[in-house]
Amino acid sequence: MAKIAFLLADGFEDSEMVSPYDAMKEAGHESIIIGLEKGLECKGKKETASYTTELAAKDAFASDFDAIIIPGGGAPEELRVNDDIIRFVKEVNDQNKLxxxxxxxxxxxxxxxxxxxxxxxxxxxxxxxVKLAGADYQDEEVIVSENLVTSRTPKDEPAFIREILAKL
Known part of the structure; x- marks a missing residue:
């Protein structure tokens, strides 16, 4: 069983949180929702889903987790400017975790x-x-590159989830 961090803020793409989160739980993995503060209610942009953060980014450390999943929508824009979110993601990457x-x-x-x-x-x-950040952009439903798994849109969720579960 893996311990997975879901990075979340208001305005996430509803299904991109719901589908992977439910799939990880169904597979027996522990899923913890991390946000800018503990106890924040985060609503999906379509307002079909809502979650409460269980841990503040400042209290998240790579040694406590096996993987990070980042749903899309507007939430990543809010999260990416937070130093604790960035530190946590860098730590997880440095440990070559998913x-x-x-x-x-x-x-x-x-x-x-x-x-x-x-x-x-x-x-x-x-x-x-993504290209300017030095990545080799590919227009595919899912890309696995070393410890990273990426997908494009909600229609790619089945492939995204399949590859995450395969890496875990």
């Missing part, structure tokens, strides 16, 4: 400066940002 991001999720990977030399996919709107 980091998975879908849609806008790779924005946090860009800010953590962990994309150089990696093959990555993402929402087309941040394609140029």
């Amino acid at each position: 980091i998975a991001g879908i849609c806008h999720g790779p924005q946090i990977m860009i800010s953590a400066d962990i994309l150089k030399g990696k093959a990555v996919t993402c929402y087309i709107g941040i394609r140029d940002d």
